[in-house]
Amino acid sequence: MDRYELNGQSAYVLVVPDERGRTASYTLNLGSAAYADVYRPTVGSRTMQVQRVALQGGQLALQVSETPVFVLTGTTAPPPAPTPTPAPVPVACSATGTILREEWANAKGRTVADIPTLKAPTSTSQLTLFETPSNKGDNYGARVRGYLCPPLTGAYTFWIAGDEAGELWLSPDDAPATKVRISLLPGRTGVREWTKYAAQQSAPINLVQGRRYYIEALHKEATGADHLAVAWQLPNGTMEGPIPGSRLSPYVPTTTGTASTAAAVTAQDLVASAAPTETVTLSAAPNPLTTQTTVRFKVDVAGPAVLTLHDMQGRMVRQLFSGPAAAGVDQQAVLQAAELPSGVYSIRLQTASKLIHYRVLIAR
Ligand SMILES: [Ca+2]
Missing domain, CATH: 2.60.40.1930 (Macroglobulin (MG2) domain)
Structure with a gap:
């Protein structure tokens, strides 16, 4: 991570510099910033893709790869609500009706960092809405991931509810590598209790109708009650909580293992051999x-x-x-x-x- 200063303004550049296909999660501490604009270079374009993320306590969690990510911050007012582009005629969604849930059994700890996502999950299932079964057990970690198919173009707001720890990540496209954390659980909530903590709610996020977006919820349970659910509000004001299967498609793990870790191992093997x-x-x-x-x-x-x-x-x-x-x-x-x-x-x-x-x- 590099930081550049000019007239009191900071710009951050994050990159994994070794070109072996590795990725890493990184949390930037942006102090008193209210929001951050995350810029990503786009192939064939002279302008970069930009995503505005509201910050809780100045923390911005990012997925970093060999493609640099640029971050600029703003300290003034909350992020302005993006202007939705009217899209009166919904197109058919490519959603297939389910989302993938992966579970790691016998995982100790109370934070999402305790989920051993680099290992293969001990079990997987398909959910027909963005909500996990309640009270499955103790000491497990889970990841629910797949693709959103927005029915309208415009600004969407997301919420996460759960017990005990949870985070919600969203990509500005359908690539897991570009995901950004958009909301989290500062503590446990009741089932579908969306508004206990401010941090459960995301900033308004512009999505385009019919386009695929990668979404991922991380869930860590230690003991007692356990559940997790994700809601969103459509640009027309409709609340959907939990998000129904008609908006969802599952992530499909590749046979060679999932993306970044498999690629990294291959590149290192090449060098080692x-x-x-x-x-x-x-x-x-x-x-x-x-x-x-x-x-x-x-x-x-x-x-x-x-x-x-x-x-x-x-x-x-x-x-x-x-x-x-x-x-x-x-x-x-x-x-x-x-x-x-x-x-x-x-x-x-x-x-x-x-x-x-x-x-x-x-x-x-
Ligand atoms: Ca619990």
Whole structure:
């Protein structure tokens, strides 16, 4: 995390800098800020996606990845209610009627940080509304996750209720990696008791009709009563609590394991399996670049080499070199950037046993 100051205004940049596909949860302490604007670079766009998050006690919890996230704060009035775009004709939702619930049994602790989400869950089920069964047991953690299909375009407000600990996270799109915590339980509530604590309620959040949004509720139970539910208010004022299955689709875990941890393990395995004696270097200058840059690389074991350019989503946008590389010889390739949008890119060099990355910024 880097912090930049100008005239008393702070900007924060959060990034996992190693390009191995790792992600991390991070809580920024923003002091007296009332809200934060979270900016994310968008592929092919000169402007960034922005999400406004109301803060409780200045705490902003974010999911951070190798794509940088920029945070600006505001201390004045509460966030202005976004202006809904009228959408009089609802389109058919892609919701399939359920949301995934994962449970970890025999998990001690009273906070959501005690949920062992990096392990495989001990059981899973599908809920037909955004509410878990009451009084299932003691000492478990759970995660309810999937996709929202908003029936209208405009500002939605969310609530979480539960016993004992819970957090609600929402992405500005359908990617789990971009999720932001929008509300939480400061303490236990009754079943569907939405208004016991101010922090149970989110800021108004603009959603677009028919688009998919990733949503995730974390739930930690220690002892006694246990339950969890999530509600929302539609732009037309309708309250739905809990959110019905007609708005929901389940998250579908991939067979290779869920996203970030599996990707991280794969990248580390690649590095670990490299011949210990092989050294590969990769650089580009100038960087940042405007029209072109010269990429230099060198291998000390002769063999095939492929040099490619990838955007922030990992898609290959250019191949810069492919062929045999001689040992100990400086190789060069020119990256012409004229037709590429401004943004952060990754140059990848793949050899027989190694994959390395080099980050470049195209800025005009
Ligand atoms: Ca309890």
